Amino acid sequence: MNLLNTLVDKGLRRETPTREEALAVLGTSDDDLLDVVTAAGKVRRHWFGRRVKLNYLVNLKSGLCPEDCSYCSQRLGSKADILKYTWLKPEQASEAAAAGLAGGAKRVCLVASGRGPTDRDVDRVSDTIKAIKEGNEGVEVCACLGLLSDGQAERLREAGADAYNHNLNTSEATYGDITTTHTYADRVDTVHKAHAAGLSACSGLIAGMGESDTDLVDVVFALRELDPDSVPVNFLIPFEGTPLAEEWNLTPQRCLRILAMVRFVCPDVEVRIAGGREVHLRTMQPLALHLANSIFLGDYLTSEGQAGRADLEMIADAGFEVEGTDQVTLPEHRTGGCGSHDGGGVCGTAPAGAGACAGTSSSGGCAQAEAPAGAGTAAEGAGRADGPRTDLVAVRRRGAGTDLAPNA
C-alpha cells in the first residue's frame, strides 16, 4: 500500500505525516490491519529496537477529587466503588514503588488525584521522590499531580523528578464536553511549565470517549507540537458510577490502528500503552507491542491490570525484551538532557527539510464524561453496552492504600 510505504519512509526520517495520511490509517480495513501493524512496527523497531519499557503506577492519593473529568473514577460525584485515601507517606509510597521495580519497572509514576498540588503537597511528593531515589539507583521518577502553579515544576525537578505527566486527553474542540472545571489551555500550560523546568514532558490521550477520527488526529498533532518525550495512549476504562460507564466504542482492531497512527505521527517518542490495555486490546495485546515501546506493569490507579508476571511472559513470548536501567529509552537525538533535545529533534521545529517530530493519566487515571455532545461515534465501535461491564473492569483492591501486596 502506497500510504504505508510513505508513512514508513516519513517515520524513519522523523518527518510529519499529513493529517490526511493520519486519518487514512484510522480508516484502514480489517483486511489491511496486519499490513498497518507491520509498517508501524518498522518505525518502532528503527527507533526503539525490541525494547519494552516498564512503568509502575503508585497512586499517592486516591479519589475525592473536586474536578469533574467525566472519564475519571475519582471525579466529583463519582459513584465508582474505588479505594479512597489521602496522601501516602513517603515510606509507604517507596515500599509500593519497590514492588514495581523488583518486577522490572524502570520508571515509577507518582500520581495524586486533585486539581493540582499545594506547595505543601509538592513538599510531600519531593520527600517521596527522594525516598525512592535513595534506595533505587537508576530509577526514573515521573510526577502526575495535576495543574502546576508557577515554580512547582522547578521544585519537583530540584527534588529529583525526571518527568512530569499531564495529558491533553482529547481534542481542544471536544475538551469542554469532557471536563468543565478546567480547560484545555490549562492543560497545555502545565505541559509547558514542565518543559520549561527541564522535566521530561509526558502527555497523551484517552481514546474511546465518543470522539471522531478527526478529534483523535487533532489531539495527536497537538501533542506532537507540545513535544513530549512520552505519549501515553489510554483506552477509556468505562467505570460503573461514572458518566461514561456505557461508552464501549473500542475494538482491539481500532486500538491497534490508533496506536499505529500515534507511532507514525510521533515516530521517535516513547509511545506507552496505558489504561485500558487489557480491557480493550484483550488477546491482541502482544500485537500492540509492535507499535508501542512502553507499557505499565501490573495495576492501574483505581483498576486492576493483568498480573505483572503475565505482562513479563507476554513480552518474552512476543519476542521483545524488558528495557534495563542501563539502557537509554529515547534515541540519541532526543537525549540532550531531561526534557531537552538537540537542535534537530524538536517536535514541530524540524530541521530544514526533515520535518522532525517532537516528542501522555498515562494511567487511565486522572480524568471520564458524558459522551461529548455532537462527537461522532467511532465508526468501528463495538456499540454501546447494555450496562457497565463489571466482567471486564475490576476495581483495584490491593497495593497502595491497602494492606495487600501490590500486583507487580
Ligand code: SF4
Ligand atoms: S482526572 Fe485528575 S483532575 Fe480529573 S477528576 Fe480525575 S483525579 Fe481529578
